[in-house]
Amino acid sequence: MQAHIAQAIAQAGGWLGFDRFMALALYTPGLGYYAHDSLKFGAMPTGAGLGSDFVTAPELSPLFGRTLAAQVGEALRATDTDEVWEFGAGTGALALQLLEQLGDAVRRYTIVDLSGSLRARQQATLQRHAHKLQWADALPAQIHGVVVGNEVLDAMPVQLLQRRAGVWHERGVALAGDGFAWHDRPTDLRPPVPISGPHDYLTEIHAQGQAFVRTLADHVVRGAALMLDYGFPEAEYYHPQRSGGTVMCHQAHRADADPLADVGAKDITAHVDFSGIAVAAQDAGWDVLGYTSQARFLINCGLVQRMEAAELAQRSMAHRLIAEHEMGELFKVLALSKGVAPWDALGFTHGDRSHTL
Numbered sequence: 001m002q003a004h005i006a007q008a009i010a011q012a013g014g015w016l017g018f019d020r021f022m023a024l025a026l027y028t029p030g031l032g033y034y035a036h037d038s039l040k041f042g043a044m045p046t047g048a049g050l051g052s053d054f055v056t057a058p059e060l061s062p063l064f065g066r067t068l069a070a071q072v073g074e075a076l077r078a079t080d081t082d083e084v085w086e087f088g089a090g091t092g093a094l095a096l097q098l099l100e101q102l103g104d105a106v107r108r109y110t111i112v113d114l115s116g117s118l119r120a121r122q123q124a125t126l127q128r129h130a131h132k133l134q135w136a137d138a139l140p141a142q143i144h145g146v147v148v149g150n151e152v153l154d155a156m157p158v159q160l161l162q163r164r165a166g167v168w169h170e171r172g173v174a175l176a177g178d179g180f181a182w183h184d185r186p187t188d189l190r191p192p193v194p195i196s197g198p199h200d201y202l203t204e205i206h207a208q209g210q211a212f213v214r215t216l217a218d219h220v221v222r223g224a225a226l227m228l229d230y231g232f233p234e235a236e237y238y239h240p241q242r243s244g245g246t247v248m249c250h251q252a253h254r255a256d257a258d259p260l261a262d263v264g265a266k267d268i269t270a271h272v273d274f275s276g277i278a279v280a281a282q283d284a285g286w287d288v289l290g291y292t293s294q295a296r297f298l299i300n301c302g303l304v305q306r307m308e309a310a311e312l313a314q315r316s317m318a319h320r321l322i323a324e325h326e327m328g329e330l331f332k333v334l335a336l337s338k339g340v341a342p343w344d345a346l347g348f349t350h351g352d353r354s355h356t357l
Contacts, residue, residue: 001031001264002179009175015183018259019157019208021173025263026155027114033264034115034155055253056151057228057294057327058093061318063306065097068148068226070301071335071347073102075146075224078343082107083145085136088152089113092125098148099129108145110134139219147216147225153277154229154269156212158204160245161189166198173260180260192276193238202245203238204270210280213336217284222339225286228294230330231272233356238273246271274334275357281336289335290348291357294321295328297347 005024009016016024026032057064076082082105089095089111099109109132113119119135126133160171162184169184195201216225231237237246249256251266259268278288292300298321307315322328332353335345348354 001025001028004028004031005173005180005263006175009173009180015172015174015185017170017172018160021180022157022259022268025259025268026157028264031264033267034118036117036264056090056093057321057331058097058150059091060320060327061314062093062097063303063310063314063318064298064321065094066101067298067301067303067306068094068228069098069101071226071297071345072098072146072148073105074346075226075335075337076102076105079144079146079223079337079340081145081223083110083143084108085110085112085143085145085147087112087147087149088155089122090118090150092122094148094150095122095133096125096129099126099132106132108132108134110136110145112136112139139215141219143216143220143223145220145223147220147223149226150228152229153206153209153212153227153272154231155267156206156208158206158208158247158270159189160247161187161191161203161205163195163201165200171202180263182260191238192273193234195238195240197240199240199243201240201243203242204245204247204273206270206273206276209272210276213277213281213286214284217281217286217338220338223337224289224340225281225336225338227272227277227334227336228297228331229272230327231274231332233291233353234273234275235356237271237275272332274332278334278354278357286336286338287342288354288357289337289342289345290352291332291334291354292348292351293329293353294331294333295324296351297333298322300347300349300351 026034029035084106086095162169162171168187170187170189171184173180174183191203247270249259249266249268307318320326
């Protein structure tokens, strides 16, 4: 992986923007983090380099997908469709939870995933639903259905902007001996809002995430989209005090802030600017149905009632989905619709924060 990126840097004249570096580190066929056979998803690391690196909500508790199904089912009815499209399906755990909860409401479940190794795990996990499943490498001309993306936007490459001594630079990667080093170039790029104060400031801009929702709009004729991820609205994302950016790496359930080390062996992510995603979606023809915290969304969709009926161990794990110090507040949910009249979506009946976007 390191040799492959070094060659790409040399071919580019000695410098790669961070978005290109991140794309290579995560998605290079056979070498990138999401393109090789490491375990990645799981509750705990197991040592010897064989364990998982992080846990997502569907692996944390099956009540996540069963509760999310209430909103997906409502969206299928509101859009008069019977197909679900999941982007970045991971182990297939969320697909399994949704399929088992929604039953005959879903005629077809389509997965879009860049990882061949994960596709094999998904096929094994979802074997009993094989008659409803298909995997897509490209989007069809028209989509009628509900799109689900859980922790998808955070894995899309971002550009890094560094303000130093009052001058904005784009941060990229250059060669340094046998490894990589940061190298900044002056740029006309800017964050979407002015950053007050004279202090140095590092942040991200999300051209690829915004392009993703615009591309979906080009293909979705009638349907809805649910995006769940960690992030903030614009005013919080680009707050003057958030001066170190949000890029993080995950390996063996430990987090670090150095994406230039162990390239290809760990995840690289950035928090989501939900305002930028929502504005790009609206400009492309989507309607915003709602935006709120994951905790409020899941409570609105009936998680508490499901927890009451669950055993103690399962209730304890599900509580992490809504606890403020765990996933409840950091994770947000953005819902979009297209081709139908907007409706009062279940997950946003209380605590909608669309006004903060």
